[in-house]
Amino acid sequence: MPTDARHRLLASISGLVHARGYNAVGVEEICRRAGVKKGSFYHFFRSKRALMVAALEQCWQETEATLVGAALAADVPPRRRVERLFDLAAAAEEDAKSRSGHVLGCPFGNLAAEISVTDEPMRRKIDDVFARFAQAIERTLREAVAAGELSDDTDPPSAARALVAYFEGVRLLARTHNDPSLVRTLGRHALSR
């Protein structure tokens, strides 16, 4: 079942790196957790980096569906959708902490902090993920302006980028404080402080 092995390698590196970082994890451990022989690894991916870049794309697809898409769905007013982004992230961190004892933070932000200077392909990949995240938020902010929930002089592209920065910073502080409730309480400051 080659496809299944590929999928298990993607899940394995994502889980290991999210907790411990990219440089602390080796191909051997990734294979062991995936239940895949090391020889097979190089049948699917030419390097640990190539696996990580593929895992980042898959992680974004999942994040877009379960976190970003769910939070920003149009069933509630636009401002409430932005709050819901933080609430859903808080719920995920509460779950992570109850399972592992640790708040994990954003997988993209953590990795960007670690490798942006040393790995150009991964840096570009995460930069691209942040841009797609900002585009999704920008659409919500345009609706908030149209609905009169945000001031007319809001610049949606730069306000969306600022929100991505705030979201990343909040998740980093929660990881550093090991406290999921920070994501929820600081989320209340997302559109006004």
Add this chain to the structure above:
Amino acid sequence: MPTDARHRLLASISGLVHARGYNAVGVEEICRRAGVKKGSFYHFFRSKRALMVAALEQCWQETEATLVGAALAADVPPRRRVERLFDLAAAAEEDAKSRSGHVLGCPFGNLAAEISVTDEPMRRKIDDVFARFAQAIERTLREAVAAGELSDDTDPPSAARALVAYFEGVRLLARTHNDPSLVRTLGRHALSR
């Protein structure tokens, strides 16, 4: 000159880890850059982690003097001081990029993203640095409320924590985009979006 060697080890690990991360850097390389023999290393520090914790304290002392203290000095109105925090960080990143080709981001945030789950003493140290940073901002926000620059219903402790999160997120996005100008432009959204 033992004191000088100790100082060079602190500077060496700070510089190497800021660019490349904690797990990518070993004691041998830290010693080589510092011009200190590996045998002497353990005369000053019992481990790489002990050196890093000492380097974090020194880095905060320097950051407090040159960035936080300089930005939040009372020679301009309180809101302007907060903007100046981002402007000074932008200038430091412009300098880093012109020297090395890379925006480096915040040394505390980068390290927290990498090691918070795996290293409890370092996590606690950085958590403590963020708390001291928030206290400095909180004093400025209290003055902004007193001066009528911020609304009376501002809660300075939580607004200060939100600003630390925003500052960390902005620096992370600038590192990921490798663009120092982001720190300046997103800094304009620090107290209102």
